[in-house]
Amino acid sequence: MSKRDTETKPTGKPAPLPNEFAVKDPEQFAMNMARTFEQMGKASSAWLEPREKGDVVDTGPVSMADIVETLSKVGEYWMTDPTRAIQAQTRLFAGYMTVWNNSIQRLAGEHEAVEPAALAKGDKRFADEDWSRNYFFDFLKQAYLMTSRWADELVEGADGLDEHTKRKAVFYMKQVSNALSPSNFVMTNPELYRETIQSNGQNLVKGMKMFAEDMAAGKGNLRVRQADYTAFKIGKDIALAEGKVIAQNEICQIIQYAPKTEKVFKRPILITPPWINKFYILDLKPEKSYVSWLVEQGHTVFLISWVNPDERHAEKSWQDYIEQGIRFGLDTAETSTGEKEFNLVGYCVGGTLLSAGLAYLKAQGDERAKTATLFATQVDFKYGGDLLVFVDEEQLKTLEMSMAAKGYLEGSQMAQAFNMLRSSDLIWPYFVNNYLKGKEPMAFDLLFWNADATRMPKANHLFYLRNCYLENNLSGGRMIVGDTRIDLSTVDIPIYNLATREDHIAPAKSVYRGSKFFGGKVSYVLSGSGHIAGVVNHPAKNKYQYWTGAEPAKDGTFDEWLEKAEEHAGSWWPHWSNWIAGHNGEAMVKARKPGGGKLKPIEDAPGSYVKVQT
Known part of the structure; x- marks a missing residue:
């Protein structure tokens, strides 16, 4: 009891409990x-x-x-x-x-x-x-x-x-x-x-x-609401960047965004987002949108919007996602623009797929990728973070059995796993606020996106967990995609490798170690904050900081790199912009409309695939 609760009256008896602790009615x-x-x-x-x-x-x-x-x-x-x-x-x-x-x-x-x-x-x-x-x-x-x-x-x-x-x-x-x-x-x-x-x-x-x-x-599993989901509608309140879906197949849609400048860089950009989440984390609102910012900088931007899979996609493999995703995106962008050289961007597991895809495509004689930018991406999983907790032989066996009936993993289970990584922030505060205080959560676009889960196709997901988290085959040169052994050392194009300092999913130490397996020059950059805020950090916000330093040494450690790194205030976006401009050359061309007159637009961005919910 508090001091105020134990104050005594002249009789020496304890004072009664204050009204705030007494039932009124x-x-x-x-x-x-x-x-x-x-x-x-x-x-x-x-x-x-x-x-x-x-x-x-x-x-x-x-x-x-x-x-x-x-x-x-x-x-x-x-x-x-x-x-x-x-x-x-x-x-x-x-x-x-x-x-x-x-x-x-x-x-x-x-x-x-x-x-x-x-x-x-x-x-x-x-x-x-x-x-x-x-x-x-x-x-x-x-x-x-x-x-x-x-x-x-x-x-x-x-x-x-x-x-x-x-x-x-x-x-x-x-x-x-x-x-x-x-x-x-x-x-x-x-x-x-x-x-x-x-x-x-x-x-x-x-x-x-x-x-x-x-x-x-949650259909029998508690789906803790983290935001007022009624406050947002995809394509109306978020994912607003103007563009068109110009191609699609059973795995993805390809979006080309409308230009905002009269001249654009000759070399277009193709973005590979994660399929574990939806792409509009890169296009939440105009004031946060990485996609809109790219367009404003004079880039022609293409983006892969993955399907939210169901039973039909159970056996879709990494080869399918590379062929019908990344290669399909390159083919579409080439048809639309006539260009044969591209800058590729990958985020999280999308960056992991892209890294494997670069080696795979090169082995197939496809060398259209001239630079790669990786956001919070792991290619080596020795220091793979807290997600390693969920991966061992017994757990994979159980997971495979649970996915066998429907051919996919429910998105809610993936969301639950990610929330558990930060349960003190993403589970229990909402449990208390929602169910014990009886208060509706606030309207927050980031948490709306976080709850907008996607399903995982069986073959793709099991391949990823085994080859990356369990056996670490990608960096070891043991991953086989189709009939092709993936050798990251053959990826000799310039790479901008961004890590975030407080990342629980792709730890900065892990991303640093992964830099050493590529065959070309790698510019390793460390951003402040975590897996999302450290990446999606518009310069206008003037938030956080980033560090730059020497190219990761084969025998060096992350701590040694950080000790000598130079700290800069604000967003890393302008630093990347200078980096990509240096690799683009000075050639500028007339701005391109979606489809380029060669591909008939199917629908407006953000497309229909991203709107499918679980």
């Missing part, structure tokens, strides 16, 4: 609790019904069995040695004694006690003043932080575990700690408790109604 509160349980029942039905029908098989990114098995190995390390077990228990007991002593000192009026575990930078879970002012909630906070830190230390200190098991243990422990935070429960979160009492539980009625709706929307 017991009858209304009871009625709202009944309505809350009614909505919880609807959510339970939405979860149960598809399972009874066999429409849902519980094969998410991770299984409870794997979590238990992995963390059991950590427990086994500590419990098989009595000395280690006693030491661990002693540290835990000492931590709890520190928390208890802190509470006693505060009750005695001493406020200088040192907390046993500090909040991590940027942790907003305990921002409400009652987490510190109220003795009870302060005790809960300290006990939780100390316990979670102790649990993390158990995992880190568990020697003898193989690298993959330890990586999983660290990840799973983080998920457990985040889930069990007292900030996630009404009775242990002062802000939630106050709001529930003051609204007579109306917040829980609204929240559980959203919970039931989101469970139904």
Whole structure:
């Protein structure tokens, strides 16, 4: 309880609880609790019904069995040695004694006690003043932080575990700690408790109604809403760059964007976005749009818009995506413009496909690509980040079985995996805000895009996970696409390789290492922020920074490169613009209209493929 709660009256008896902790209308509160349980029942039905029908098989990114098995190995390390077990228990007991002593000192009026575990930078879970002012909630906070830190230390200190098991243990422990935070429960979160009492539980009625709706929307799996999805419509509010779809096949549409300048660079650009997400991350709004900015700089821009696959695409392979995606895009751009030289751009897994595609096309005698720009792209997966947690032989076998029936992986499962990488930012704050506070999330274009998931075709996805994350075949020269062995050392064109410093998906260290496998000159650039904000950073915003330095050395490390790198304020886009202009030459030509008079436009950008939702 807080100091204000324990102030005494002249009689010496404790003062009553303040009004904010007292139920105003017991009858209304009871009625709202009944309505809350009614909505919880609807959510339970939405979860149960598809399972009874066999429409849902519980094969998410991770299984409870794997979590238990992995963390059991950590427990086994500590419990098989009595000395280690006693030491661990002693540290835990000492931590709890520190928390208890802190509470006693505060009750005695001493406020200088040192907390046993500090909040991590940027942790907003305990921002409400009652987490510190109220003795009870302060005790809960300290006990939780100390316990979670102790649990993390158990995992880190568990020697003898193989690298993959330890990586999983660290990840799973983080998920457990985040889930069990007292900030996630009404009775242990002062802000939630106050709001529930003051609204007579109306917040829980609204929240559980959203919970039931989101469970139904996820067809038996909770699809946590991160934004007001009704506020955006593709082609109306986002993905607004003017252009035309000028070609399409069963895998993709090719968009050519309308020029904004009278003269353009002679050499066009073809963009290969990831198929794991939709391309309009590069065209959210005009003030954020990389596509629009490119056009304004005088580039003729073509872009591959991938299909949102279904059963028909189950056996589509990497060769299909290269042939019917990248090569098809080059053929289309050549027909439209008459040019035979192109600058290619790839983002994330689209960049990984592009890198393999460059080697594949060159082996086929196709050398139309004259430069390549890679955004947050891995070609070597030794330091592949947290996504490595989801890939081992057992998990791939389970995934293959779950994809066998429909021929694809539901987009919601991929979205869940990415959200789990940052569950403290992308899951639990929305769980609390939506379902416990009963508040609708804000309209945010980036989170609308994040939730607009795409399905993964079986053959393509399994090939990617095995050859890249599990076996690291691409950089090792062991990947076979069709009948062609992929050798990145044959890719000798200039490459602009952008990494982002806070990237959980394509770590900067991993991208740096990948630079060494190409055969040509690689300009490695590091951007501030993460996988999205570090890439989509319009110069007008004047945000973040970027670093430039020497070409990655074959025997050098990322840390050595960064130590000598030069920091620059603002966006990396102008730096890239100078780089691409230097490789384009000074030749300019008259601006080209979509289709070039040779291809009849099919429909307006952004096209119909990108509008298909799961």
